[in-house]
Amino acid sequence: MTKEEIMKPENLVYRKPELLNDTPMHYCPGCSHGVVHKLVAEVIAEMGMTEKTIAVSPVGCAVFAYNYIDVDWQEAAHGRAPAVASAIKRLWPDHLVFTYQGDGDLACIGTGETIHALNRGENITIIFINNAIYGMTGGQMAPTTLLGMKTVTCPYGRVPELHGYPLKITEIAATLQGTCYVTRQSVQSVGAILKAKKAIRKAFEYSLQGKGSNLVEIVSTCNTNWRMTPEKANQWMEENMFPFYPLGDLKDTGK
Amino acid sequence: MAQKEITLLKGNEAIAHAAIRCGCDGYFGYPITPQSEVLETLAAEKPWETTGMVVLQAESEVASINMVYGGAASGKRVMTSSSSPGVSLMQEGISYLAGAELPCLIVNVSRGGPGLGTIQPSQADYFQTVKGGGHGDYRLITLAPASVQEMADFVDLAFELAFRYRNPAMILSDGAIGQMMEKVVLPPYKPRRTEEELIKECPWATTGRKGLRKPNIITSLELRSEEMEKVNLRLQAKYKEIQEKEVRYEEYMTDDAEYLIVAFGSAARISKKVIAIAREQGLKVGLLRPITLWPFPSKRISELGKKVKGILSLEINAGQMVEDIRLAVECNVPVKWYGRLGGIIPEPEEVVEELKKMTV
Structure with missing residues (x-):
């Protein structure tokens, strides 16, 4: 059988999403970003919104998201993506506007912008990657770092006396009147990936329908800074992250 | 309308x-x-x-x-x-x-x-x-x-x-x-x-990929130093062009002026009153009011600096623009500063006294 004979549409079992380009990703092997990028790219194309999407990337590992997903992007200052997106959406009300942010960006330096954009009910979606650590800068403590978890700025483990407590910003978001859909997902298994994709699609649809602000947290791994193999990181996440950051919908008023 | x-x-x-x-x-x-x-x-x-x-x-x-x-x-x-x-x-x-x-x-x-x-x-x-x-x-x-x-x-x-x-x-x-x-x-x-109209004027803007054009990306990030230097050089070339084309200023009674006040905004308004009082007392004072603070009217100040005996920078601060005036005149003429601080606006009479000190 020749290669040409095999490469037929009926034999196609998997294809890279059309909006995901060929630029080699800078993410570490095993990182959750790649999977979430794929889901975001798929959902935009499936919704037919390629020509009407304006995305905002953060400061952190996903700063270069604009290199991989072929839509219009703005790169925001650290933590400010929800403010940036608020203005874009108000000025371009029929566009799909979303931010893609990590835990340090969204839940630490950008807490104010996050809470207020969500509470104003801006018709945007925030994709929130929570891997409980600062990835880009080399594994420092994040607002979502678990108690006892070791990072380079809490090398003996996070203790409340010194470092305070991990912040459940998604739970806070669910209490805000401006939010429509608040959910926590993960992408460590095929089942989880399918659920996460549905959640992203729902959030994007609600924001287009003008139902308020939407937050999709993806509990993620950072195997490099967690100092684990990708497989071990997934296992550690299930055993340690999920009990503190339980998966599922926290709020859905869009139904 | x-x-x-x-x-x-x-x-x-x-x-x-x-x-x-x-x-x-x-x-x-x-x-x-x-x-x-x-x-x-x-x-x-x-x-x-x-x-x-x-x-x-x-x-x-x-x-x-x-x-x-x-x-x-x-x-x-x-x-x-x-x-x-x-x-x-x-x-x-x-x-x-x-x-x-x-x-x-x-x-x-x-x-x-x-x-x-x-x-x-x-x-x-x-x-x-x-x-x-x-x-x-x-x-x-x-x-x-x-x-x-x-x-x-x-x-x-x-x-x-x-x-x-x-x-x-x-x-x-x-x-x-x-x-x-x-x-x-x-x-x-x-x-x-x-x-x-917006898309025509701003083809670079993130407006959504209408017609499936190439994605537009707005960022100030460039990790490759060689590329970042090019970005900076492009910015500097743009700033140079602005300096050449967009300097704006107003001149008031500079034709026969022996002393020049340089002042902007509120301080420039006070300066006109200062000039009226000073001229009544025989002191020929004129005003250059920068309208663009950047680009700064350095060239015109330099020209006027060659014609006058002294320049007073009147500012409602501790003396900031005075540095740019001194750079403009390259020590060809004495440049003094006068101003008030803490939210106090100088009275015209006190500025006239400062001008008189320059004549001795």
Whole structure:
């Protein structure tokens, strides 16, 4: 059988999403970003919104998201993506506007912008990657770092006396009147990936329908800074992250 | 709508009315004295019901300037206004706007500092505005109005310059100009650009990939040093062009002047009274008023410096612009500074006394 004979549409079992380009990703092997990028790219194309999407990337590992997903992007200052997106959406009300942010960006330096954009009910979606650590800068403590978890700025483990407590910003978001859909997902298994994709699609649809602000947290791994193999990181996440950051919908008023 | 509309307004109110009239797409701001009337006037005027202009009270000046970034990066005519401490908070965002080459308008109705300072007028933000303020090598096109009329006129001018050069523009005013009421002729209504016009004027903007064009990406990030140097060199070439083409100033009684006052904004208004008193006493004084603080009218000041016996830089600060005047005249003529601090505006008589000291 020749290669040409095999490469037929009926034999196609998997294809890279059309909006995901060929630029080699800078993410570490095993990182959750790649999977979430794929889901975001798929959902935009499936919704037919390629020509009407304006995305905002953060400061952190996903700063270069604009290199991989072929839509219009703005790169925001650290933590400010929800403010940036608020203005874009108000000025371009029929566009799909979303931010893609990590835990340090969204839940630490950008807490104010996050809470207020969500509470104003801006018709945007925030994709929130929570891997409980600062990835880009080399594994420092994040607002979502678990108690006892070791990072380079809490090398003996996070203790409340010194470092305070991990912040459940998604739970806070669910209490805000401006939010429509608040959910926590993960992408460590095929089942989880399918659920996460549905959640992203729902959030994007609600924001287009003008139902308020939407937050999709993806509990993620950072195997490099967690100092684990990708497989071990997934296992550690299930055993340690999920009990503190339980998966599922926290709020859905869009139904 | 074509006839002249003359009205009595505060400087801050004039900014708001001018914004609505010059096709501004969005205003994002946070209350701070002495500029809160800008947001208050816009909220009362409800331009979202007439021109479609967006008006949003942000949660902070940090959010305001980043909203401006989002709007500017999508090609919209967007602006914010604040006063000194608030503008300090915006400096990170202003640096990003300059780095990403985004056109927008920032209005600073400045007050006395440092710190929380005072709510009274001051020109102590000159350094912050024209020397950088935020991080990195960048420049802000800076207009300094000296009247309520110029507050109104400079809104459209600032937007025009900002879009011509893809660069943030600042109106550096002060609490006196912002709060005082004067007769003002409001500019005629100019419609907001349509989506098609915007895309034509700003092909770089993030407007969505209409027609599946190549994605537009707005960023100030470039990790490769060789590329980042090229970005900086491009910015510097643009700043040079602005310096060559966009210097604006006003001259008053300089023809026969033996002494020259250089002053901007409120201080320039006081200077005209100073000149009247000084000339009554036989002292021939003239005024050069920089309208653009950056680009600075160095060339004209240098020329005048060769004709006069001395230059007085009158500033409502501890002596900031005086440094640029000294650089311009290259030690060819004595340059002195006079000013008052803490929100106090100098009296014309005390300035005349300073001029007299220069003659001995």
